[in-house]
Amino acid sequence: MQPPEQRDEVEMLSMMLLIRRFEERASQQYQAQKIGGFCHLYIGQEAVVCGAVAAARPDDYLITAYRDHAHALARGTSPNACMAELFGKATGCSSGLGGSMHYFDKEHHMYGGHAIVGAHVPLAAGMAFASKYRDEDRVTLCFFGDGAINQGAVHEAMNLAGLYKLPIVFICENNLFAMGTSVERSTSLKEIVERAEGYDIPGTVIDGMNFREVRDKLGEIIDSIRKDSHPAFAEIRTYRYRGHSMSDPASYRTKEQLEKFRGDDPITRLRAQLTREGKLTNEQFDRMDKEAKETALASVKFAEESPEPPLEKLYDYTFVNGANS
């Protein structure tokens, strides 16, 4: 029996593997035209959300943008429900009505899956406001990409969070590209973290390819917020291996850049750390990887066999019935 912290790391490595294998399978199913709409893959960025989830409490509010598969999986949403959502099935985590960009899972405190860039950041501030209003010690983890940093909504939310001292971590997953436009070409201030200073919000830069660094640095931030409510900003530097979405060949970047980041793969890195420390054997890793692949494959079967949302329920979700009387 391993001590809890070590077991957690192996578990989180296993989660990172699951996320990767799930998305590889999703990518294949998208190409086979089983999945409609847009589909944005997280591959390469796994250490970011896994590190954050490892640092947070399960009931802390978590909200993100449209590259959201990993956030739901990391929070505990079943791979079956995630794949079924991509297939638009009734068993999906949003009952087939949200799709890839709109994953929701109330039970696991996953508050979406939001597809208008930056528009969910004020929502996150509202959730943090609710924690403070109710005198809870929950922290809100608000993920967004480097592209969102140039949306007004993000800056309004940061100012409001700074003003009201809301318990929120703004987590900017800087993967260097807003769709196909590099930070270099989109953002006048190159150090994104410096934006936080303008709102009197403490900022930290974190290596997003290093699970332990993400977990430990976010852990410190979250603890500090839980003790005394305030906002914080974390620029987590990471890289997505795939294009912006499935239809993007990513011709705006060089092979060398991609290879450089692949050489620093977050899964390989955590595996090496754990192996070196004698906490993980090759056999264990291979078994975890095999299980992740099997789970991903099984989720496809589950999605294929799941029913469509019934036509007669089309009008059931526009309004919730009843009033708070």
Added chain:
Amino acid sequence: MREITYRQALNEALAEELARDPNVFLMGEEVAEYNGAYKVSQGLLERFGPRRIIDTPISENGFAGMGVGAAMVGLRPIIEFMTFSFSLVAFDQVVNNAPNMLTMSGGQFNVPITFRGPNGPAHQLGATHSHATECLYANIPGLKICTPATPRDAKGLLKTAIRDNNPVLVLESELLYSSKGLVEPEDFELLIPLGQAELKREGSDVTIICYAQTVPLALAVAERLENEGEISAEVLDLRSIKPLDLEAILKSVSKTHRVVVVEQDRPFCGVGAEICYRIQKEIFDLLDAPIMRVAQEEVPMPYNERLEEAVLPSAEKLIAAVQEVCYT
């Protein structure tokens, strides 16, 4: 019953719901220390404190979004827009986030939020501050919209809106804030259901369908027509744009066989366009004349007083329309 202003009625509704439900809070520009740009929130900060009556910076997108997020996790925000013209800065939150959340989440997250504030042209505020937004928002599934014209309706509809578990827009009228009317005593639980029109005046020759600022206009015109001994006009106040009380509309039109819709928004894809369609679809054979609409002119609102008057629905335009449908 006692006579109070429309502003006072709204203030009472806010105070009663704040007192009733600890999850209700009011947020917006100048709502707390300044007591509201139009004094609708007068005294609320003093009574409920800064935790629940919250001044915001001028960041409509930001604080409207905060309201949606807070509503997703169980609070019941009242978001005041200083005017609904400014809600356009928060259009994404009102259109994309509040009403879509329930569907996008497969029914997991409802958004019990009230957006309220004055809507529609006031007086010489120019093009940017005079928007009648009801037709913009009425196009969005998942939003409920009410448009009170009297103090009683203002109080009863706002209270109902705050208790509704869906996003509701309460479109008030700046020009009506100081108007007076009879309202039940303060200890009376006044709740007016959304989607229920009210016959504000009975008549037999023609139905004038109106809401918000066009209700007093329609009532004045109906009185004038009756005094002139010409035409007996029925005045139907929609009170809610969505849900629309089609039953009340059809009932009245089935009696009068002639209709004029007088609306405060623009004509193209305006509220009246939908009403005309519904009426002809349901009771085409009962109509004795084509339906007429009186709306704003199709131009950005000019500042000049005379030109602004020319843009707005007026007694003269409404009388002309009524006479046309009555073939007089």
